Amino acid sequence: MSAEPTTDPIALPDPPTDLSQVPVDLSQMSADQLLRLDSQICFSLHAASRAFGGVYRVVLKGLGLTYPQYLVMLVLWEHGELPVKQIGEHLRLDSGTLSPLLKRLEAGGLVRRERSSEDERSVTVHLTDAGADLRAQALRVPHRIVAATGLPLAEISTLQTLLRRVTAALDAAELDTACPDTTDQDAATP
Amino acid sequence: MSAEPTTDPIALPDPPTDLSQVPVDLSQMSADQLLRLDSQICFSLHAASRAFGGVYRVVLKGLGLTYPQYLVMLVLWEHGELPVKQIGEHLRLDSGTLSPLLKRLEAGGLVRRERSSEDERSVTVHLTDAGADLRAQALRVPHRIVAATGLPLAEISTLQTLLRRVTAALDAAELDTACPDTTDQDAATP
DNA sequence: CACATTTCAGTTGTGCGCAATTTAGTTGTG
């Protein structure tokens, strides 16, 4: 190959294939199109998620919270004390993620964990005074985030609707893991 | 405190505030509205990203790849051999993420890393035969993912356009980190 | 009542993402 790394033009984040120009029937697409398309779907979501994370990281640094810790605090501010299990249901996170995260929040003095007396298996997470007080500072966060997205609220609404729809569909699809191909897949070099 | 954890109704993923019913002027919104809005924005993207990851994990298990490893392979299949730096520019990942990831791909026999003779600092990543061959199997992936999203291509296109727009805006916004409030922010109990 | 099953938190291990630092090689300037 005649690749000249040092002279190469700048590598753009991704190729600009216009999806609206692409055949609606997936089985009509070429192998190249398929892999490019895929690259765009998964990558754009991946990149968007990380870009959001980056902005939140900057904004939340003032509160001493990470992005997932902020999500947990949002749930607690809205619902008050909750067992770990229910925090996990709100955020779709399991104890493997929440246990150490809550331990850090407790070490930071924002929450307190107590074994439930009714069910000794369950641990209820309470806000401390400091944790409750932090909400006042958190009120400034959303405005800065919305501003950073550069989108009007109407488009944020559209984005959110689509994201929820995709998430619901993906969560449902995860159940039939061993899904075989419903169509004849002979695109791969016959 | 009348909470009865064992009898509580199922905790839904998130409250259903309708954004289109909310004042367009951010400064008109109540503190509660703002925090709920933020909770929705950040959570829906976070959740969507993880839901995608879950589906990819299942589909990619057959190829022996993780989700980020698949992204790297997509770049290599499309562009051929590339220096680490340029892979990182395509995916917005730094060497801290890519170095160990590429080491694993190399251990798996999919890529080969070679110091560039022109610039001894640079490492060029090549596909091995096995790595190139894996592309044939990867051709089946996109169809299964698109099917799992449950969305028609037109909506995927809309979603992608919005995600790209948000990402671009967020990346740009990250530059002015110390952004002071442009509006009078007196919502937080002065 | 005894015993299998289920449920909840927690732990372990792997991999990713990012900040900060290190090491080696390149380039710019006097």
Add this chain to the structure above:
DNA sequence: CACAACTAAATTGCGCACAACTGAAATGTG
């Protein structure tokens, strides 16, 4: 030529996400 400034990759450290497992407590069934 010498030396500062820059660059690429790797490394270290921390936190998150998830699978797999452990241990304790509750529940179900014979």
